[in-house]
Amino acid sequence: MRARRGLREEAVLTDSLKHGRTLSSKELGRIICSIKKSSNFWRIVELSRQPLPVVAEVLSSLIDKGYLRVDDGRVLFSKDLSGLDLQDTVDFDESRCRGCNGRGLDMDRYSDLLKRFREIAKARPSALREFDQGFVSEETTIARVALMHRWADIKGKEIVLIGDDDLLSIGLWLTGMPERIVVLEIDERLTSFIRDVTGGTVEVRGYDVRRPLPEDLVGAFDVFFTDPTESLEGFKVFALRGMLSLRGDGAGYFGLTRVEASLNKWYEIQGFLHQCGFVITDIIDEFNHYQDWDYYQDTRAYSIAPVKIEPIPYWYKSSQIRIERVIERDLDNSEVTGLIYFDEESSTV
Ligand SMILES: [Fe+2]
CATH class of the missing domain: 3.40.50.150 (Vaccinia Virus protein VP39)
Structure with a gap:
């Protein structure tokens, strides 16, 4: 098993997050790996598989600290992240059946x-x-x-x-x-x-x-x-x-x-x-x-x-x-009031 190095550096990157929790090494590594696979913000969010506000905050933080830069709408690395010991901790491959788009249906x-x-x-x-x-x-x-x-x-x-x-x-x-x-x-x-x-x-x-x-x-x-x-x-x-x-x-x-x-x-x-x-x-x-x-x-x-x-x-x-x-339970059918379409993880409203 790979030793988890660089945790203090991760904290430097993530302790400024407003989201109210620190990211795990796996979560942060997934975002970094996604940036390597795409320079497009929307695609990075998709690949990161984490709430958009979290990904946006991590990217903003990396931009502020000079690790990333934005050039002509693209998110690019501006310096080597090797000092952070993050780059090899996570890797993934977007393999998907092209016949069914991964849905498993003919x-x-x-x-x-x-x-x-x-x-x-x-x-x-x-x-x-x-x-x-x-x-x-x-x-x-x-x-x-x-x-x-x-x-x-x-x-x-x-x-x-x-x-x-x-x-x-x-x-x-x-x-x-x-x-x-x-x-x-x-x-x-x-x-x-x-x-x-x-x-x-x-x-x-x-x-x-x-x-x-x-x-x-x-x-x-x-x-x-x-x-x-x-x-x-x-x-x-x-x-x-x-x-x-x-x-x-x-x-x-x-x-x-x-x-x-x-x-x-x-x-x-x-x-x-x-x-x-x-x-x-x-x-x-x-x-x-x-x-x-x-x-x-x-x-x-x-x-x-x-x-x-x-x-x-x-x-x-x-x-x-x-x-x-599988089991009958009593379910609540009462009216709810107020706006129900938004919480801190929401982003498309
Ligand atoms: Fe398939």
Whole structure:
């Protein structure tokens, strides 16, 4: 095992972090290694697999101390880091199956569906900051359909989507297999778009996730899908509404990033799911690829980025998680007040 040298130097680099905790050697090494692999800030965040505010702060600190410089929007080393004994402590290789983009799904079977979906999605409404929207690539939406079908979660099923700026309801509707699809969505541009496209076959209801799940929807579905906001409080509200919507041994799907959720938050979330009577059946790394937000210049991510450049396509990814109920537990359906879209790890609102 490699001796951990240079810890004092790491402290010099990280003790000025405002984030309230020191980084481990592994975390800092991962960031340094990411800078070696890319000079693009957004790509460095993606490769670092840590909350964006942490990565931004480490980069700013390294720039202040003269280890890095910014040249024409690129992050470059300005002096050798060998004095810090950091450079060889971490290395990784971004190896990924090019056939399936690492999702483990044969998407050739879904090429017709993807084509039809792309045609429809051309006329979709743009993402709104107000609702923390930022939709996934069309390929991602259809990969979600493929994943759900692999789990027998589509044919003959009653499915509820809590928020649907990704238009998954339309992808599911195109298969002709679900028994019922209900979309709960706060954004009227989306509700009318989905209603128009599907001729009312998909039931669309205006719904604010802060309100209790309507009684007629509690225990009424086999499957829920949601792409929650990632503040811990916000996440729990979305997940609770989803879990409440399920009957018996129903299953749920949601995304979770590393960009806006530290592993401490992952720990809290996994414990919460357990407490609610669920197990995790799937965590598929970097499954969901998000398109750029039109409003990126207004985000916290952009304001704290040490380099002001336009985000690269799909730098923001999330794991796709699937859960299934194994134990019935009482779940809270009360109203929440106040803004739930933001915590210290958030950056895309
Ligand atoms: Fe593959």
